[in-house]
Amino acid sequence: MRVHYSTAQAAPAARKRYWDEAISQTYFPLELGFRSGPSFSGDLDVWSLGNLSISRNLSDGLIYRRHQRHLLHEREESYLITVPELSEISFAQDGKEVRCRPGAFLVERSHLPYEFSYVEPNALWVLKVPSATLRARVGQPERLASLSFDSTRGVGALFVDMIRNTAPRLDEMSDAAREISGKHLVDLLALSIEGDERVLAGAASSVQSAHLHRVERFIRTHLAASDLSPRSVAEGCGISIRYLHQLFATQGTTVCGWIRCQRLLMCDEALREIGGRRSISEIAYQWGFSDHAQFSRHYKAHFGRTPSEAREAARQAALAAETMTMPVG
Structure with a gap:
């Protein structure tokens, strides 16, 4: 519109x-x-x-x-x-x-x-x-x-x-x-x-930044795979598991924690879709979560509300936006 x-x-x-x-x-x-x-x-x-x-x-x-x-x-x-x-x-x-x-x-x-x-x-x-x-x-x-x-x-x-x-x-x-x-x-x-x-620049060296950037891109590309793990990431990027953990330690997080965070962000985006018809379970499974209850716990811990509450809030916000988005006179 x-x-x-x-x-x-x-x-x-x-x-x-x-x-x-x-x-x-x-x-x-x-x-x-x-x-x-x-x-x-x-x-x-x-x-x-x-x-x-x-x-x-x-x-x-x-x-x-x-x-x-x-x-x-x-x-x-x-x-x-x-x-x-x-x-x-x-x-x-x-x-x-x-x-x-x-x-x-x-x-x-x-x-x-x-x-x-x-x-x-x-x-x-x-x-x-x-x-x-x-x-x-x-x-x-x-x-x-x-x-x-x-x-x-x-x-x-x-x-x-x-x-x-x-x-x-x-x-x-x-x-x-x-x-x-x-x-x-x-x-x-x-x-x-x-x-x-x-x-790319940050606290890490340019070499570390390049490696971290490559690793993050690999993870985002493979988020939907439920078996994505530090080992598969390290092998996919041609680096050791120890070095992989060191890269994320410089960012104040862990490999598994970062993967989970990216999955939650993609699920949150899907939950906010206007007129989205997929169930919450379908969204969770699409982005690599194999257990619905576990996903809900992680989601609430990260965003402060349940997936169903987030979906309803997005719907209400969309309705409010439709009401407000009228040419001013």
Whole structure:
């Protein structure tokens, strides 16, 4: 479903308030600083892809500020992947500043204050992704915040092309097809950033980081196998079991603990699917859990609620979003 907002629908004196409300409904609460006078112009299209969204934002120059007060009642963290097309954007978060020009995309984190601005009129594509969805595909996604990535070649270009080409077709798709398209977009996003040295870098050496990255990718590829074990991971990656355990010790976890966490994240994503028809047991078995009761215990320990409670909460949130996602007047 597409929702369209346009300041042309509001009286000149009410355009700024209209745009403020449209932005808050689409992303999350922000403080807006308008550069132009009463003639401010903006158009915003938003498409839902399950628990993700794509938006096309065209407006005059603006400053968007996310303050600590905006975070007080926020529960679920999300990331905005922003693609500027007409002019440069400036972004500052967590003590880091970056400029992102057309030909690149930027990652913003909702759970930290930030300032985002552009002086000239701009056209932005924005993919909004829940933290849990991104975390299931990228280790420690908070490392991505305030980083700019190339979108002129390779997988980065394919990712941005898919955003541009998917949005106009979403109105023709079923809910299930839109949800699957959203997952493909996040998969492409993960592929486009996973080889970046800034993402791989950490406390470990570059060699350790490369090995850990290869191991994590192997595990994600084989999560559905119920017999996935440290031994099969080590053999699949051509390293010793002892070294495998050392790699995860540098991250403050264990191999089995990390495998279980990734499985839980994928199960959580499946439970949040809009209109999902699979039973909880089917979801658990799909992602490598062989015992339903054990899965439920691990899920509750990790997320603080049972799988059935999580599924019901997702349904209620979807109903609330449908009610709220109406063009502001």
